[in-house]
Amino acid sequence: MPEYDLILRNGSIIDGTGAPAVAGSIGISGGSIAAVGDVSGDATAEIDVAGMVITPGFVDVHAHDDAAVVRDPRVDFKIMQGVTTDVVGNCGAGNAPANDQFRPMYAAGFGAILGGDGEIPWRTTAEYFDAVDAARPACNVAAYVPQGVIRMNVMGSERGRPTDEQMAEMKRLVDDAMQAGAIGMSTGLIYVPGAYTETGELIELAKVVAEYGGIYTSHIRNEGADVMKAVAEAIEIGEKAGCGVQISHHKSAGPGAYGLTKETLPFLAAARARGVDVTIDVYPYIASSSSLAAMYRVGRGAAFEGVEAIVASVKYNKEKYEGRYIRDIAADLDLPIKEAVAKVLQDEENTPSVIMFVMDEADVRRVISDDHCMIGSDGLPTDGKPHPRLYGTMARVLQTYVRDEGLMTLEEGVRKMTSLPARKHRLGDRGELRKGWAADIVVFDPATVADIATYDDPRQYPAGIQYVIVNGEVVVRDGTQTEARPGKMLRRKATGA
Ligand code: CU
């Protein structure tokens, strides 16, 4: 029997910790990294990766592939950009637990945005995790328990405070999810019903998460002019509940808020200095993307005034709406912007997603350069023309912010996609190239790696990513995805955290 299943020879090894690259090889055996550096011995297969870098597999800390990993387990859009672990359940949205009250709300609401068809075959979080394993996705999956979903299960879309009974039931569902292996709890505080949830209620739920060593991650209540208040709320929840905090897709959005990251980042650093474990993530684009209906709800369409926006995916009127600027749709319909959006929502039964150009590049650069910022795509696995971040996020960081702009070293860029997220989310033996650790690995050419996806033509794989290995199996070979689907559900307990 050969000593190794596979040896990657003659690469430049970037271990994920931020340490400088070193020349060497990697030996893989039984799904684990068996040797790093000088690898002698024979192998069933060898690949010469001279001229390329070998890094840990990328962790996408902000994914919305909750339904996609079950329904479309090849998850080509993630695998082909080097993502070996997808973190789902973000922004308070997800598809478990799912009682009879939640099911129709999901089908009529965010089901489409998570890559589903509206159907949910499971009821509990544990059953959802089992369904992910049974689907054999190409990448590993870790999940937050989504607070919006918990509240829908217990209170529907009711405003106001929960009764003592409702609060107890929500805590029980969060506890149930943490027991099943969720890595923490997420919130989406601009969405219904997250927006109806007061800070105190979130602290109560986060205390349950803290008991298990999970983290609180949040699409905060305001990412515009009031972003500082919203960041403060997230920190307060972490401090009072006693758990780590992650601020999702950190930004200051809208012309009135440009530059506010100059205040939020030092504010976060100050919290860290007094012992709060708070980190952030970002997607490397100036355009956001979300549900058109949810964005419309913010000020009944006011969010679209004076903002360039594209309808990304629709159900019925593809020609008329899909991939088109809202201002052009409004001109065609001869309607003011707000009314045009209302008409699209009506024609499409509230299902479209939208892309909005609401950020300043200077803020994106500032956030991505922060030492405590990791990378999360926030990609929406919809039909139609999704935001290109679904396909291009990781490559774009390596191409634009590492190579072209030199905002960080390659080693640092890799750290933001590997050890930084893996440690924060307690993924155990992942995120670094270390002997004995899981063999989740990417091999790419740092000189040519490029994000090819565009707003107009988003379904394009990045260039330059040659090999991707998940749990020791090759899922991308010579730049082409294989049939292998070796991913598994990473349950918090199973990872020893
Ligand atoms: Cu999100």
Ligand code: ZN
């Ligand atoms: Zn979000």
